[in-house]
Amino acid sequence: DTGVSxxxxxxxxxxxxxxxxxxxxxxxxxxxxxYRQTLGQGPEFLTYFQNEAQLEKSRLLSDRFSAERPKGSxxxxxxxxxxxxxxxxxxxxxSLRTSGGDWKETQYFGPGxxxxxx
Amino acid sequence: xxxxxxxxAALSVPxxxxxxxxxxxxxxxxxxxxxxxxxxxxxxxxxLLIQSSQREQTSGRLNASLDKSSGRSTLYIAASQPxxxxxxxxxxxxxxxxxxxxxxxxxxxxKP
Numbered sequence: 375d376t377g378v379s380x381x382x383x384x385x386x387x388x389x390x391x392x393x394x395x396x397x398x399x400x401x402x403x404x405x406x407x408x409y410r411q412t413l414g415q416g417p418e419f420l421t422y423f424q425n426e427a428q429l430e431k432s433r434l435l436s437d438r439f440s441a442e443r444p445k446g447s448x449x450x451x452x453x454x455x456x457x458x459x460x461x462x463x464x465x466x467x468x469s470l471r472t473s474g475g476d477w478k479e480t481q482y483f484g485p486g487x488x489x490x491x492x
Numbered sequence: 493x494x495x496x497x498x499x500x501a502a503l504s505v506p507x508x509x510x511x512x513x514x515x516x517x518x519x520x521x522x523x524x525x526x527x528x529x530x531x532x533x534x535x536x537x538x539x540l541l542i543q544s545s546q547r548e549q550t551s552g553r554l555n556a557s558l559d560k561s562s563g564r565s566t567l568y569i570a571a572s573q574p575x576x577x578x579x580x581x582x583x584x585x586x587x588x589x590x591x592x593x594x595x596x597x598x599x600x601x602x603k604p
Contacts, residue, residue, distance in 0.1 A: 378535075407591070416496070416581050416594025417536070432591070465535055480526070481592070483535040 376400060378484035380466050386490045387456055394452045395487045399468030406449050407481060408441055409465040410434065417465055423449060424471065456491045463488050494519045496584055498595035505572055506603050513567040513598045515582035520560050527556050527567050528581045530597065536581065540567070572602045 379398045387393050399406050404425050409417035420439070421431045425446040435441075438456075443449040453460055463486045469479040495518045505511050515525070524543050528536040540549045540556040542565070548557040555568040565582055579599045583592040 380535075414596065416583070416596050417592075418594070419591030422591065430591070467536075480538050480541055482538070483528075485535040486533075488533070 378466055378468050378482050380464075380484040380487050382487060383485060384488050384490075386492065388492050389456060389458060391456055392452065392454045393456060393489065394450055395464055395466075395489075397449045397451070397466030397468075397484060399448070399466070400470075400482055401447075403468035403470045403482075404446070405469045405471045405479070406443055407467040407469075408449070408451050409467065411463040411465055411486070412461075420451075453489075456489075458491045461489055461491045494522075494584060494586060494593045496582060496593050496595040498580075498582060498598050500598060501596065502599040502601075504601040504603065507572060507574060509572050509602075510568070510570050511572055511600070513569070513580050513582075513600070515565040515567070515595055517563045517565075517584050517593070519586070520563050521586060522560065522584045523587050524585050525556075525558055525565050526583050526585075526592070527554075527565075528583065530579045530581060532579075539580075569600075572600075574602045574604050576600060576602050 381396045407422040408420040411417040420435050423443040438454045441451045465486045466484045467481040469481045497516045499514045526541045527539045530536050542549050542558040553570040558565045579597040581597045583594040
């Protein structure tokens with residue numbers, strides 16, 4: 375399967391614990407995005423990478439959240455000192471940004487990691 | 493700030509019916525608009541992408557239209573089937589922004 379994969383698919387944790395999620399994008403894609411989706415809402419942008427560089431972060435991404443993409447391939451999203459309000463589906467997407475300034479890329483989404491903070 | 497609204501929030505139709513899902517956005521300066529499908533507990537599958545210079549896109553039984561000046565898009569599904577049951581999300585991309593703004597989705601149920 376050459377799609378976007380995310381692990382784990384489900385995570386239950388106690389408030390105050392740290393959690394880390396992993397995303398493996400489609401191999402030739404240079405852009406990787408993280409979104410958060412709460413029940414009954416559409417996904418909300420958190421951050422994105424172009425290769426290994428983190429180029430934009432939403433104000434939704436508090437200082438308890440950190441994302442990395444060390445070698446420009448897989449990415450991790452860590453949440454420290456989790457709170458009940460962090461319970462959500464965390465979605466990863468990847469795309470291929472080509473040169474020439476055309477933003478015609480389609481984002482391909484992974485299955486998501488569902489987090490429940492007790 | 494761009495806001496994306498989808499109406500209705502939920503829709504139930506009998507199998508075989510043609511239907512229209514609506515999406516509106518507040519800032520017409522978009523780069524493209526995408527329609528996605530999301531099955532319960534799953535990720536998003538891209539259905540159609542319309543560039544701002546385009547009026548519509550078609551894929552099989554799906555047709556998406558875009559009226560940028562009025563800030564509206566519609567997704568038309570012909571001859572609906574129970575397998576079409578899912579949540580349909582629209583999202584807009586803006587020039588010089590790197591994120592997409594999503595609507596809350598329309599939850600579609602097609603009854604056999």
